[in-house]
Amino acid sequence: MPPTRPETLGWRDRFEGGLARTLLALPGAVQTLLAGGRRVHVDGQDLAAELQLALRLMSLAGRPSFETLPVPAARAEAARAAAVFAGPPLPMDRVEDFVVPGPAGDLPVRHYVPPGSEPGGPLLVYFHGGGWVLCGLETHDEPCRFLAREACTHVLSVDYRLAPEHRFPAAADDALAAFRWAAAHAADLDVAADRIAVAGDSAGGNLAIVTSLLATRDGGPRPVFQMPIYPVTDLSTKHASYRLFADGFFLTEAQMDWYRGHYLGDAAASDPRASPLLAGDRSGLPPAYVVTAGFDPLRDEGEAYARGLREAGVPVTLRRHEGLIHGFVNMLSLAPVARAAMHETASALRLALRGR
Numbered sequence: 001m002p003p004t005r006p007e008t009l010g011w012r013d014r015f016e017g018g019l020a021r022t023l024l025a026l027p028g029a030v031q032t033l034l035a036g037g038r039r040v041h042v043d044g045q046d047l048a049a050e051l052q053l054a055l056r057l058m059s060l061a062g063r064p065s066f067e068t069l070p071v072p073a074a075r076a077e078a079a080r081a082a083a084v085f086a087g088p089p090l091p092m093d094r095v096e097d098f099v100v101p102g103p104a105g106d107l108p109v110r111h112y113v114p115p116g117s118e119p120g121g122p123l124l125v126y127f128h129g130g131g132w133v134l135c136g137l138e139t140h141d142e143p144c145r146f147l148a149r150e151a152c153t154h155v156l157s158v159d160y161r162l163a164p165e166h167r168f169p170a171a172a173d174d175a176l177a178a179f180r181w182a183a184a185h186a187a188d189l190d191v192a193a194d195r196i197a198v199a200g201d202s203a204g205g206n207l208a209i210v211t212s213l214l215a216t217r218d219g220g221p222r223p224v225f226q227m228p229i230y231p232v233t234d235l236s237t238k239h240a241s242y243r244l245f246a247d248g249f250f251l252t253e254a255q256m257d258w259y260r261g262h263y264l265g266d267a268a269a270s271d272p273r274a275s276p277l278l279a280g281d282r283s284g285l286p287p288a289y290v291v292t293a294g295f296d297p298l299r300d301e302g303e304a305y306a307r308g309l310r311e312a313g314v315p316v317t318l319r320r321h322e323g324l325i326h327g328f329v330n331m332l333s334l335a336p337v338a339r340a341a342m343h344e345t346a347s348a349l350r351l352a353l354r355g356r
Helices: 012-025 028-034 049-061 072-085 143-151 171-182 202-217 240-244 253-264 299-311 336-355
Strands: 094-102 105-113 120-126 155-159 192-201 225-229 288-295 316-325
Touching: 012 049, 012 072, 028 049, 028 072, 028 155, 049 316, 049 336, 094 120, 094 171, 105 171, 120 143, 120 202, 120 336, 143 155, 143 336, 155 171, 171 192, 171 202, 192 202, 192 336, 225 336, 240 253, 240 299, 288 336, 299 316, 316 336
Parallel strands: 120 155, 120 192, 192 225, 225 288, 288 316
Antiparallel strands: 094 105, 105 155
16 A cells, blocks of 8 residues: 555545645634633643644544555545645755564664754654554654654664564564664764664554663663653553543553553563563663653653653753643644654654763
């Protein structure tokens, strides 16, 4: 199936995206009125008005939830949604698609070189979200371009193998292999081997953490920085935020059950490569900037990971964006509040990769 890009969308999808952008640019009070007239307040937090309206629009659109579809149809729907809400691509000096050696064959990657990047500058190896089942290079083109430009860093986006065709630990193995390739070929990428970070959102955040853990335990090279964004850190249990945000805030408990089943199969959820929160020794791991969303089933396990790093003496910053929902990295051109959060995230990355 060819990738879905904004320019390939039909008129209905283009209309849906345009309408959403128009409504989400209205004043907050108007957005709240259109979303039902009352702010959503849970666990001491107020949901951002524009995201409350976005969720209302998604509900009215009546699109099927991923876990109700066959895997190929769910992938097509995820690709369609990403294309509908993506803005015009941010210009780069260079964007190159190629393959690198992986544990089971060629591993597709995309290399972003932002305007004004310095020779021998930093590199971010990025792992996309999608529950280890959905998404790829195209669905996460916008956030990768954004991070490359705003953090002024090269970005290498990794198209790791997906479940259920390739179950755990295939994605973790691919992520580690891609990082090791980047470290070994820093000169070919025109980046500094000692300034390579890892990041990812959701399942990709899990892979960034697991890569940091395995690379450190294997004696290196290891990332100089890890930046998991609303990561999955514990597939062995459901933390309290699952109860608070089980349904109605984009990512649902039912979807997470579907992802977990496809990814793990019969594998043990207690394996630290699946649930890095359960890794016994976190000492020596790279410094971290951990991002969570207030209205997210995964919030509490991401924050537990940050606490574990702090207890192990690893420098860590935890940033909870209280009014946001899971998936905000794919809402940059749709919701100003999501774009502001990603500006902050990119600033933290830029400072970290410049040794400050």
